[in-house]
Amino acid sequence: MPLIEDYAPIIGQSVIDDIRLLSERLRGRTVKNVNSTAVGGGVAEILNRMVPLLRQMGIEASWDVIKGGDAFFAVTKKIHNALHGGAETLTAQDKEIFMETSRANIEAVDTGAEIMFIHDPQPMGLVAKKRDNKWIWRCHVDVSRPEPGTWDFLMGFIGGYDASVFSAPQFSRELPLRQFQITPSIDPLSDKNRDLEPERIASVMEKYSIPRDKPVVTQISRFDRLKDPLGVIEAWRLVKKYIDCRLVLAGGGAADDPEGMQVYAEVMERAKGDPDLHVLLMKQNDLEVNALQRGSDIIIQKSLKEGFGLTVSEALWKGKPVVASAVGGIPLQVTHKHSGLLCRSVEGAAFALKQLLNSPDYARTLGANGREHVRRNFLLTRHLKDYMLLFLALYHGEDLVNI
């Protein structure tokens, strides 16, 4: 696991000094993170890197994962879709399943830390056990237009928290508690993002039988309708009428996402018989994802909804030109025509792909700008600093705080 000092060549020693200065104000505080999956998905990925760094900073950080059966995760998937604006609302039985699992987890999870840091809706119910400690709800999903019944159900829990955190301004609404904007981040030293030797990249492309005889366009995402893999295929087919290129759709499934295999089957059906379309159902393998991104010419992220869309920052960090939907936190990462191209439809995505494939110099400039933007705003060290500020904000209500 990297040390904080290992980031100095990337972000500068003076930034590390400021982070250390800040950490002195929090030394010895206990912070417990709780989420619903230890592997797969952006939240687990960040916690895997963040918790050790917080501990290096002298904060007693820990991480627990709640337990739940298939029925519970089917309900939480429904909640996830409803928060993203899906029409389906929760039934009384769904709510009971949620509450029953929450009660079991209340028994099982130690909630005695000075700061309880709850991630996403699945463990929200734990707040019923709140004593005189501080509780934060960190919402990683796009809740700009939630299904009202589901939002009302969650409001029953939100009121118990001291602060909430969202990834983008459009997710906020007037709430009876403080709300902060903290964007997620990528770790430049992780296997998923560190520099790779060309041979390593070539061997992964070879392993998955992706010849680099023509440009490669790639979307890395789990198989989820909200990532619109079928829309990506449609856009790529529009491009392919004019420019010969390959498409790679690669991703795995998260332990808390029961819908993934169904979406994968639909994608396979649509891809059938096309030798230039590579659909890869991968086990968690960060180095291979890194190599696939680096081995691609363009990265696409054509999501219909996004909590943040960290795969965009991953691609930008590798200097790749990106075509991405203007949803969720993606516009925070991509400034249109400066650090990538934003799109809002299949046709728009196809047009942007053609622009980049036909203008490699332009594509390179966008990629370079994107990397610099990520270096300044979306690396783990900035995220670490924000979390420490958030913890301090729990004890200071004012806007200008002398510490």
Place this chain on the structure above:
Amino acid sequence: MKEARGATAPFRFYTRLQMTELTGRRASNLQELTDTLRGISGSSIYHHTHRFLQQHQSLSPEPPNDFAYWIAGELGEEALAERLYSLDIMRFDSIRALREAIVATIEGYVRTNPLASLKFAAEGGEFHFLKSVSFIMPTRYEARDLREFADILSRITVDSIYYHVFESRLRLEKGKNDFSKWFEECLGDRELAALVERLDPYTQTLEDLRRNLLRGIERSL
């Protein structure tokens, strides 16, 4: 090397780390924008007139004004946006005065261009009011003369420069930036103080500002 004149009191470098608080309030037309501007906290006005300077350091010089950016991009009122871009923030010594100027600029424009008030942002394109929460901390760096000052200035974070140049002058209402104050009051160098005051920090990146500050100091050494 010439010996630098000692200061009557050392300069302690501070840094300030900022986080963004969401207010949940939004506007979809000019009327809603001005209504909210009148009542929202000064930390929100400050945020939307300074955020861009911090987050897009490679893009600057860019208009560091979210209101103007939104009015141009979402409402298509380029002429009003230009008036807001070009508001000379350096001439305001309080957020209150800046707020009044922004509101007056928008209202003045709507009076002569009433059709502008009929325009609405598309769904999802509303203006979201945020605010800056700043944590101010002393660093371990202290300068006792101008040479030490230059040496530290070349190494500290842009957050520290940002605090002494922007936040301290406008948000803490000290009237002028901390650097100029120290040059004048503790080093007796009015010329350097005036030179730094004339550097418009709103039209350069923070790294360019650092370079320009250092260039001015070198000439004074």
